[in-house]
Amino acid sequence: YTGKTGTELLTEKIKSFKVQEYQSVPIVVKEDASVYDAVSTMFLEDVGTLFVVDGSSCLTGVLSRKDLLRASIGKQDLNDIPVHIIMTRMPNITICYREDLMIDAAKKMIDKQIDGLPVVKETEKGLEIVGRITKTTITKAFVELITDDQV
Numbered sequence: 628y629t630g631k632t633g634t635e636l637l638t639e640k641i642k643s644f645k646v647q648e649y650q651s652v653p654i655v656v657k658e659d660a661s662v663y664d665a666v667s668t669m670f671l672e673d674v675g676t677l678f679v680v681d682g683s684s685c686l687t688g689v690l691s692r693k694d695l696l697r698a699s700i701g702k703q704d705l706n707d708i709p710v711h712i713i714m715t716r717m718p719n720i721t722i723c724y725r726e727d728l729m730i731d732a733a734k735k736m737i738d739k740q741i742d743g744l745p746v747v748k749e750t751e752k753g754l755e756i757v758g759r760i761t762k763t764t765i766t767k768a769f770v771e772l773i774t775d776d777q778v
C-alpha cells in the first residue's frame with residue numbers, strides 16, 4: 628500500500644499522459660494551396676484544423692473551420708485565394724512537443740481558445756510537424772481515466 632490518497636493517485640495518472648501517446652496524424656496543406664483545396668481537404672480528411680507548411684515541410688500557419696468560412700463569404704473565387712493570405716501565421720502559432728504533458732497541452736488550448744495544436748520537432752529548417760492534439764484527443768484521455776480501471 629502506497630499511502631497515497633485517491634486525489635494523489637489521480638493527479639499522478641493525469642500527469643502520466645504525454646502528448647506522444649495520444650497525438651493523432653497531422654493533416655497539412657501547402658502555403659500556395661487554394662482555400663478551395665483546403666476546404667476539400669478538411670472534408671476528405673475529416674479534421675477541423677489544418678496545418679500549413681512551406682516548401683521544406685515546416686510549419687508556417689494554421690487554418691481553422693472558421694478561417695475557411697470567413698474566406699468563403701466573400702465574392703471572390705475560392706480557387707484564387709491562396710491559404711497563406713487567410714491563415715494564422717507563425718510566430719503566432721501555439722505549439723507543443725511530444726514530451727509535453729497532455730494537461731499542459733489542454734491548458735494551452737483553453738488559454739488561447741483554440742481547438743488544436745500542432746505537435747512539432749525543431750529542425751535546422753524550422754518546425755517539423757509530427758502530430759496533432761485536439762479537443763477530441765483530450766476527451767479520449769479523459770475517458771481513459773475511468774475505462775482503464777474498469778476493464
Ligand code: ADP
Nearest residue numbers: 689691692693715719720721740741742743744
Ligand atoms: P474555429 O475558429 O473554427 O472555431 P479555433 O478555435 O481552433 O477554430 O480557431 C480560432 C482561431 O485561432 C482561428 O483563426 C485559427 O486560425 C486560430 N488557431 C487555431 N489553432 C491555432 C494554434 N494552434 N495557434 C494559433 N492560432 C490558432
